[in-house]
Amino acid sequence: MKRLIFAGVGVAALATALAAQTTPSHEADFLTRIRRLTVEGRRAGEGYWAPDGKRLVFQSEREPGNPFYQIYALDLTTGDTKRISPGYGKTTCSFFRPGSDEIEFASTHHDPKSKQYQQEELDFRASGKTRRYSWDYDPEFEIYSYAEKSGTYKRLTNARGYDAEGSYSPDGQWIVFTSMRDAYNRTLSAEEQKQLEIDPSYFAEIYIMRADGSGQKRLTTVPGYDGGPFFSPDGKRIIWRRFDTSGLIANVFTMNPDGSDVRQITDFGAMSWAPYIHPSGQYILFASNKLGFENFEIYMVDIDGKKEPVRITYADGFDGLPVPSPDGTQLAWTSTRGGLTDGQIFLAQWNHEKALAALKAAPLRVRVR
Amino acid sequence: MKRIALVFLLAAGFMRPALLMPVAAAQQTRAASRTRTAVEFLASDRLEGRDTGSPGERLAGDYIAMQLARVGAKPLPGHRDMFMPFEFTAGTRDGGSNLTMRGGGGASKAFRGTEQIQALSFSDDATVNGPVVFAGYGLVVPESAGLGYDSYAGIDVKDKIALVLHYFPEDADAKTKAALARYSDLRYKALNARQRGAKGLLIVTGPRSPNAGQTIRMTSDTALSGSGIPAATISGAVANALFEGAPKTLAAAQQELDSGNPHVAGFALPAQVDVTTKVVREKQTGRNVVAYLPAANPTADRPWLIIGAHYDHLGHGTRGTSLANKDEAGQIHHGADDNASGSAAVLAIAEKLSKTPMRRNVMFTLWSGEEIGLVGSSAFVMNPPVPLNQVAAYINFDMVGRMQNNKLAADGVGSSPIWARILERANVAAGFDLAANADPYQPTDSSNFNQSGLPTLFFTTGSHPDYHRPSDTADKIDYEDLDRIVDFAAAVIQGVANTDMAPQFTKVDPPQTGATLAGVRVTTGTIPDYTTEAKGLLLAGVVGGGPAEKAGLMKGDVIVEIAGQSITNIYDYTFALELLKADTPVKVVFMRGAERHEVQLTPTGRR
Numbered sequence: 001m002k003r004l005i006f007a008g009v010g011v012a013a014l015a016t017a018l019a020a021q022t023t024p025s026h027e028a029d030f031l032t033r034i035r036r037l038t039v040e041g042r043r044a045g046e047g048y049w050a051p052d053g054k055r056l057v058f059q060s061e062r063e064p065g066n067p068f069y070q071i072y073a074l075d076l077t078t079g080d081t082k083r084i085s086p087g088y089g090k091t092t093c094s095f096f097r098p099g100s101d102e103i104e105f106a107s108t109h110h111d112p113k114s115k116q117y118q119q120e121e122l123d124f125r126a127s128g129k130t131r132r133y134s135w136d137y138d139p140e141f142e143i144y145s146y147a148e149k150s151g152t153y154k155r156l157t158n159a160r161g162y163d164a165e166g167s168y169s170p171d172g173q174w175i176v177f178t179s180m181r182d183a184y185n186r187t188l189s190a191e192e193q194k195q196l197e198i199d200p201s202y203f204a205e206i207y208i209m210r211a212d213g214s215g216q217k218r219l220t221t222v223p224g225y226d227g228g229p230f231f232s233p234d235g236k237r238i239i240w241r242r243f244d245t246s247g248l249i250a251n252v253f254t255m256n257p258d259g260s261d262v263r264q265i266t267d268f269g270a271m272s273w274a275p276y277i278h279p280s281g282q283y284i285l286f287a288s289n290k291l292g293f294e295n296f297e298i299y300m301v302d303i304d305g306k307k308e309p310v311r312i313t314y315a316d317g318f319d320g321l322p323v324p325s326p327d328g329t330q331l332a333w334t335s336t337r338g339g340l341t342d343g344q345i346f347l348a349q350w351n352h353e354k355a356l357a358a359l360k361a362a363p364l365r366v367r368v369r
Numbered sequence: 370m371k372r373i374a375l376v377f378l379l380a381a382g383f384m385r386p387a388l389l390m391p392v393a394a395a396q397q398t399r400a401a402s403r404t405r406t407a408v409e410f411l412a413s414d415r416l417e418g419r420d421t422g423s424p425g426e427r428l429a430g431d432y433i434a435m436q437l438a439r440v441g442a443k444p445l446p447g448h449r450d451m452f453m454p455f456e457f458t459a460g461t462r463d464g465g466s467n468l469t470m471r472g473g474g475g476a477s478k479a480f481r482g483t484e485q486i487q488a489l490s491f492s493d494d495a496t497v498n499g500p501v502v503f504a505g506y507g508l509v510v511p512e513s514a515g516l517g518y519d520s521y522a523g524i525d526v527k528d529k530i531a532l533v534l535h536y537f538p539e540d541a542d543a544k545t546k547a548a549l550a551r552y553s554d555l556r557y558k559a560l561n562a563r564q565r566g567a568k569g570l571l572i573v574t575g576p577r578s579p580n581a582g583q584t585i586r587m588t589s590d591t592a593l594s595g596s597g598i599p600a601a602t603i604s605g606a607v608a609n610a611l612f613e614g615a616p617k618t619l620a621a622a623q624q625e626l627d628s629g630n631p632h633v634a635g636f637a638l639p640a641q642v643d644v645t646t647k648v649v650r651e652k653q654t655g656r657n658v659v660a661y662l663p664a665a666n667p668t669a670d671r672p673w674l675i676i677g678a679h680y681d682h683l684g685h686g687t688r689g690t691s692l693a694n695k696d697e698a699g700q701i702h703h704g705a706d707d708n709a710s711g712s713a714a715v716l717a718i719a720e721k722l723s724k725t726p727m728r729r730n731v732m733f734t735l736w737s738g739e740e741i742g743l744v745g746s747s748a749f750v751m752n753p754p755v756p757l758n759q760v761a762a763y764i765n766f767d768m769v770g771r772m773q774n775n776k777l778a779a780d781g782v783g784s785s786p787i788w789a790r791i792l793e794r795a796n797v798a799a800g801f802d803l804a805a806n807a808d809p810y811q812p813t814d815s816s817n818f819n820q821s822g823l824p825t826l827f828f829t830t831g832s833h834p835d836y837h838r839p840s841d842t843a844d845k846i847d848y849e850d851l852d853r854i855v856d857f858a859a860a861v862i863q864g865v866a867n868t869d870m871a872p873q874f875t876k877v878d879p880p881q882t883g884a885t886l887a888g889v890r891v892t893t894g895t896i897p898d899y900t901t902e903a904k905g906l907l908l909a910g911v912v913g914g915g916p917a918e919k920a921g922l923m924k925g926d927v928i929v930e931i932a933g934q935s936i937t938n939i940y941d942y943t944f945a946l947e948l949l950k951a952d953t954p955v956k957v958v959f960m961r962g963a964e965r966h967e968v969q970l971t972p973t974g975r976r
Contacts, residue, residue: 024962033775035802039782039793079797314963316904338804339904347800 025314030355031331031348036338037074040081043342045334046321047074048167050096053326057084057094057103058345067121071105084146086153089114090138093165097211098172101148104156106164108140137162137200139184143177145211156213160184162200165227170235172211174257176219178227179207199247201225206240208257219259225250231257232277239265239284241273252286252305265305267365271296274321277303279328280352283359285312287320296320298333300355307362310355318343328352402848403720403855407436407713408770411680412705412843419704420684421738421745422459422653429680433658433712433735440720442660442733445754453657455748457738460688461490461587464647466601468571470610471641480607487584488601488646489572491556495599497568498643501611502526504635505626507533507558507572508549516548518631520561527566530642532611533558534623535574535585535602541629543933543948549629550947555585556596563598569644570600573608575623579891579951579974581605599646614639655681655737657745659754662719662733664866665726671761671871674729676718676862677746678711678766679739679814683837690740692837694913700839705846707836708739710770717855718862727866729761736814739767746814750821761871763818764862765827769854770846772830775802777854781815783807785824787872791864799857809877824872828858832896834910891949891972893917895928897939905929905960906942920957920970930958931970946972 027034038044041062048057054076059069063083071085071094085091089109096103108114141164143156157163161181168175183196183203195202204225209216220226222242229240238257243250252265252275265284266272272288282303287296296318301309313319317336324331331350334343410416410432417425434451444451466488467481480486505520520533537549555572562570574580582605603611605619612619615638625633658680664672682704686693691702703709712735719733732755738744750757762785769777782788782805789805796803810816815825830850835841865872894915898907905927911917922928928936932955934945949955951974958967 033800033802035775035796035800036805037793037797039796039803039805040789074797076797079794081794 027312027314029358030312030351032351034346034348036344037332037347038345043069044345045343046093047332047334047345048095048323049325049332051098051326053330055096056332056345057096057105059092059094059105063087065122066118067125068118071103073103084148085109088118090117090136090141092141093167095167097145097168098170100172100211102145102211103148104143104145104166104168104175106141106143106162106166108138108142110142110155111138111140114140137180137204139180139200143175143213154213156209157216159216162204165229167230168211169231169257170233174208174231175211176206176208176229176231176238176240176257178204178229179218180204182218201227201243201247202245206238206259208238219255219257228274230276233279233281237277239275239277241275241286243271252284252301263305265301266309267305268309272299276323278324278352278355279326283355285322285324285331287322294318298322300359302359302362306365307359308365310358310362324350402852403717404710404713404770404851405843405846405848407432407716408705408709408846408848408851409843411709411712412703412841414701414703418684418686418702419680419682419737420688421457421655421681421741423684425684426655426681426737430656430658430735430737433680433716434660436716437658437660437719437733440716440723442662442719442723445659445661445732448659448754451658451660453659453749453754454654455657455738455745456652456654457741457744459651459653461651462649463487463587464494464649466492466644466646468601468603468607468645469643470607471643478610480603480610483584483587485584485604485607486601486644487587488599488648489555489559489585490587490648491559491596492600492646492648493596493598494647495569496643496645497530497599499529499568499641501530501532501571501638501640501642502567502635503612503615503622503638504531504533504562505622505633506537506549506553507531507561507570508537508552509561510548510552516545516631518549518552520635521565522634524635524637526562528568529637530569530571530644531562531565531567532571532573532603532608532638533562534578534626535572536578538627538629539575539577539623539950540627545629546948555600559596559598559600562600563596567598569646570598571608571611571644572600572602573605573619574602576605576620577623577627582608599644601644601646611638611640611642655745657737657749658733658735659749660719660733662723662727662731664728664730666728667730668728668869668871670869671759672729673732673755673760674862674866675732675734675760675763675818676715676766677734677736677763677814678715679708679736679745680712681737681740681745682707682709683740686837686839688741690837692912693839697839702837702839703842705843706768706770706830706833706841708767709843710768710846710851711766714766714769714851714855714858717852718859721855721859722862722866725863727863728868729866731862731866732760739814743814743817746817750817757818757821757823760823762824762826762865763815764858764865765813765815765818765825766829766854766858767813767827768829768831768836770830770848770851771833772847772850772854775800775850776804776830777801777857778804778806778829778831780806780811780827780829781809781819781825781877783875783877784809784819784826785872785875787865787868788824788826791861795857795860795864799853799860801853801857807877810879819877822874822876824874826861828854830854831898832909834896836896891946891951891974893931893946893949893970893972894919895922897942905936906939916970916972920968922957922959922968922970923961925961926966927960928957929960929965931955932957 044060057073068090074081086109091107094105141162159181161184163179166175166177180203206220206226224245225243237254239254250271250273255262268290270290275286298312299309315337319335321334335346419426419429468486469479471477510518537553585602683702686702736745809819815827819825894912894917896910898909910924931945949972954969954971957970
């Protein structure tokens, strides 16, 4: 998964994570009528709303023959689901283009070896062996847009290195995304070369381009994984998460769409990532493992990060990738709650008024540094 | 629902008066509900708990047939009406079994009366005579089970009477006990004795076991015939008489065996006996109610679909699966949730589907005999009115009226690849917090269809403190959510009813541990929650005054370890219970919310 980097939600570690939590649950203050939305397939995640709130586009492994994610759009009125991506290769990170019939996502389907990789992964699974989950920063990942009416795909990026994690501006004219092209388009030092072999995400930076793929421009230059960017509801800011060079600590940042005026929002000293701004523009939802390395919970924080973040979820396992509906009344997120081994998309009613009240009551953040 | 929970619950004496009734249900509007009328009628005093074969069951069946006819459902092709009767054993009692011992000295002693000798419920009726051979615990464990253990090794019981101990070696290590417990079922011991050529089998509860020296209570057994060997339980006194003149006493022999050492052998006893066994089986007739809505233009591929629920319940709770406390004993067990709720859901679904054209004939089966061992649905599957290879799937409803936190369990999702897709689609509109469990091996009618190779789906809202008690009444049903389940299930059913291709069947491997009730001699007084997949055993409640409550456990706790055995699911738990001893405290580790706790729990004996 994309806007997600960490090394897996280990069920074995759950008990430890559980033991670490002692707070009574306040989940019902903000989330009601919680329910699992996706059922089919081994795993699903990263659900993003259509601008009219009537559909959700997400990634899921649910078709025989392909052990990697494909992109699907779910109609929230009829329950019908259709595949958006071509069906082979690896895909991730989809997003509806406002004012258009297009959906963007990242895919490797142009790679002649993509079907071979599918078979290799299936064979590996059939062997009964398991590996610790890790996201594969396949350098073949490129960003595509799919026009629903014509059923055609258009390739928007063409640089070696992982290009993914794209999302549109509210006016549909821009895409902000993550690229690791910096590791491939210049000569690396010996140390950098070693770093690339260990963890290519070190080279990930935030880029922006027009919706047709033109005018690609780099926005960040700090070593460590910069990723998961989204526009603010008014289109005036970009929110994303920045890892330190160790890959263990991440924080939420915002900046102008030209890369200027970078501001740090969170400071948990943990892995805080997958930020998304509520449509009201007043606060940010994000996930953090503050309570234990593999115990991710969803938090919210005021838009400027002046106050202490407020915890939202209290369930066992992984809760992350929160995305509020365009009208701000629902929340879609990815979770392993209820004893799931792999993530599925959950949906709940979101209580905006209580969220505002809780943010108001939150203490000012104590600056550690 | 049939009582798998039997294991975890405690006999009547420990219960408290009924819990306060929830008020939410009472506030719902009567007129709007599509299920309330049927639940209220089926759970009314007039039907007296709908015990299989009783006048109340007949009345309930008549009502159901009338409702099905009202919505346009018809008797099956070739049938004049909707009733499909089946015969069952309503009860068993000893019919005067006796034993006469002829010792070496010529003196003879006769024993009779159920305190001294009582046939086992599955015994053949016969008179046999011959020498007695003590065969230890009468256990035969195949090498494939990881433990070679054969109580008959080195002894000859052919044409003789075998005498064996109840249960399994008391002092063996946990692993050995676990392996042996699986094979300690009385029926299995009888089978082993018969296969070794024994003429008859006597079973005694040894002096070192729970309920020492007492004859084993005759359990309800719904089998229509015996198991091919006369088998009886005898008291400790009778066994001691048979041991007179033997090289060691019964107590000494048991002590040797209790180490679990597989090389401790049995031996011949000096006594000769005449044994007469007689089981009186009272046969009665129950009725399934079966009707269908014909498809306008049926598909060629498996043109039938079956939707079912059982409508029988426990009557006055006299058959032994009641959990009524002392104050409630003998009262009408209303069974509003179990399973007037499922029956009402099926009727409401029939009404809904009657207004929609479908491509499969939808058969509605309202079972009787479920509470006494899935007897009605078994009879149907054994002698199906439509060949089962013409049936696309079976969908079951059992206890769907007590929804909590919007949670609905769908079990058996692993039995076909189609289920997850159909459930996901239908639930987008319905909005349940759906717990989709792969396991089709559930203690309800759908398991009979799964065993016949059909995809099955089973909906339930889970157990609660009124389960199998008179207090399972209509006023506690959540009709609003029951109606939501009807709409959701109708959408799921249409997903199967309107496809050309029948859903593919996937065989789900039975749970590895395969624990049975055979070896469980104790109760902990816990009520498991079947609707939620937790890493451990989530409690839907605890029995008032039972060991779990005394230990401080409560609803919502998740047991993760008991007596050093880690618990990840209900099968692990059943398995762990086999190893417990009554009145011997064990450590229980559980999660309450996020906190981990340890307590001492003292199981009590189960009879």
